[in-house]
Amino acid sequence: MQFTEEHEQFRKTVRGVVERVIAPHVDEWEEAGTFPAHEVFGALGDAGLLGLEYDPAYGGQGADHSYTAVLGEELGRIDCGGVPMAISVQTDMATPALHRFGSHELKERYLTPAIRGEQVASIAVTEPDAGSDVAGLRTRAVRDGDEWVVNGTKLYITNGTQADWLCLLVRTTDEGGARGMSQLVFPTDTPGFSVSRKLDKMGNRSSDTAELSFVDARVPVANTIGQVGKGFQQQMAQFQNERMIASYLAVGSTSFALERTEAYLRQRRAFGAPLLANQSVQFRLAELRSEVELLRQFNYACAEAYVRGEDITRMASIAKLTAGRLARKVADACMQFHGGVGYMEETWVSRYYRDARLLSIGGGADEVMLRILARMDGLDTGL
Ligand SMILES: Cc1cc2nc3c(=O)[nH]c(=O)nc-3n(C[C@H](O)[C@H](O)[C@H](O)COP(=O)(O)OP(=O)(O)OC[C@H]3O[C@@H](n4cnc5c(N)ncnc54)[C@H](O)[C@@H]3O)c2cc1C
Structure with a gap:
């Protein structure tokens, strides 16, 4: 790039x-x-x-x-x-x-x-019984004249208590599986919509996350995004943007965490010398920085392919998988190198440790990325 x-x-x-x-x-x-x-x-x-x-x-x-x-x-x-x-x-x-x-x-x-x-805006895909398996979602929109009548529940929705509208994925026919879904712009002032719960999370605490309820909530059919029945495919394309930004964020957060940890290791002394004087510590930092750099360069290659208009599903899945795993490794190393003070709420480390954990779960868990990659590589045939 x-x-x-x-x-x-x-x-x-x-x-x-x-x-x-x-x-x-x-x-x-x-x-x-x-x-x-x-x-x-x-x-x-x-x-x-x-x-x-x-x-x-x-x-x-x-x-x-x-x-x-x-x-x-x-x-x-x-x-x-x-x-x-x-x-x-x-x-x-x-x-x-x-x-x-x-x-x-x-x-x-x-x-x-x-x-x-x-x-x-919020993106509302996940449901109590459909997270990794998006094709299993049940929130339904039934057409009545010029309106959709929406019933169902969405879970873990970021910005959910504050959103003015949702990009809502719903089932619009009975075909089942990935077929017959549509994406709607759903305004949250629609009667029948409510925030049923604000969720209490382990990390990412400054972001509000909600459970949302839809009971006979009516939105115009004109609020359908793109084609009726193509919502699943459109959402899969949108997930590629989600996975790329997640990986860019991870490069920023892991780089910053390693910079701050290096600064701490330069001034914290043990056994008569700064902790950074230990070669094992230097090597671990160098190793993690190398991995961040690999991810950064891979992200740039992915971004270039996207700019060229190529299908980046495989690259975005690799980036997201790598980012989630690397964030966990970096968070663990930063915590270890800080010792007791890292475990205290008063330092940035404990917050980072909690927040970093989400990346391997949200936006498609690591195993979902591996499922995509195994399929694309033809590994799931003959089973
Ligand atoms: C803080 C937070 C914010 C979120 N924000 C949003 C949002 O804004 N909008 C939205 O729609 N969703 C959001 N989500 C939901 C998130 O995308 C889902 O949590 C995620 O997709 C996993 O779904 P699930 O929690 O139902 O886990 P499940 O589908 O129940 O899976 C549980 C675990 O099983 C494993 N697993 C899954 N499939 C396989 C497989 N095929 N093989 C082996 N192992 C497997 C994975 O390790 C996974 O973590 C958010 C979640 C959190 C925690």
């Missing part, structure tokens, strides 16, 4: 916005178990950060995907996992399908305010 002076300038802009709008409040938001999404997204929208690749006709920047890689790496350096995750839901998980497949009217009504940061 060829980065230019413009990319470096953009990196500085993102870092500046993060330092001004987000960094001073992270501890307070972690404590509160939520963050003011409208306020924060408004500021990010003003800085032009919420629609990098989107059509300028809807307020986007019309940039290529390389800028998303830079954005992800910089957001990954925020001192928590929750806020970057919430932002990337808005930019790369809940809106790509609307931009790619939505009608002009739908984009004007929902994409433009999301890019401005005036409306908060």
Whole structure:
């Protein structure tokens, strides 16, 4: 990936916005178990950060995907996992399908305010009985004239208590499996919709996560994103954006964690010398940095392939799998090198350790990535 002076300038802009709008409040938001999404997204929208690749006709920047890689790496350096995750839901998980497949009217009504940061979006796929197996979802939309009547439950929905609209995946026919699903823009002020629970999580605490309920909730058929019946396929394409941004965030967060750990090891002394004087410590840091660098370069190759318009399912799955596993390794090493103080709530390490764990579960668990890869490599034949 060829980065230019413009990319470096953009990196500085993102870092500046993060330092001004987000960094001073992270501890307070972690404590509160939520963050003011409208306020924060408004500021990010003003800085032009919420629609990098989107059509300028809807307020986007019309940039290529390389800028998303830079954005992800910089957001990954925020001192928590929750806020970057919430932002990337808005930019790369809940809106790509609307931009790619939505009608002009739908984009004007929902994409433009999301890019401005005036409306908060969620991606609503997971259900109590359908997580890894998306084809098993049961939330149903039955057509009644010009409206869909939606019934069901969605679980673990990021931004769920604050969202103005959901990119909602529902079943619209009885075909079963991956067939007969559709994506809808679902406004959360629709009668019959409610947030049934705000969930209490081990990590990513500043991000709100919710269980959502739909009881005879009516939305116009015109709110269908793209083609009726093609929702599963459209969501699979949208998942590629989700997996790429997750991997960019991981490069940012693991790099920052290793930088901070190095600084600690330089000043913490044991047995008459800084901890960093131990060759075993140097080697472990060097090894982990090498792995982060491999992931960074692989991400860039994936981003380039995406810019060229290639199918990046295989590369994005490899990146997401590697990112999840590497984040766990780095978090464990940082905790170990900090000793007792790392285990205390007062340091960044314990929060990072908890937050890093999510990456191997959310957005498709490690095993789901392996399932995709095994299938693509033809390993599942003949069983
Ligand atoms: C904090 C958080 C935020 C989230 N945000 C969102 C969101 O905004 N929108 C949304 O739609 N969803 C969201 N999710 C849901 C997330 O995508 C799911 O949790 C994830 O896809 C796994 O589904 P599940 O929890 O139902 O686990 P299950 O499907 O029950 O799987 C449990 C475990 O089984 C293993 N497994 C699964 N399949 C296989 C297999 N084929 N072979 C071997 N092992 C396997 C995996 O290790 C997996 O972790 C979020 C989850 C969390 C925790």
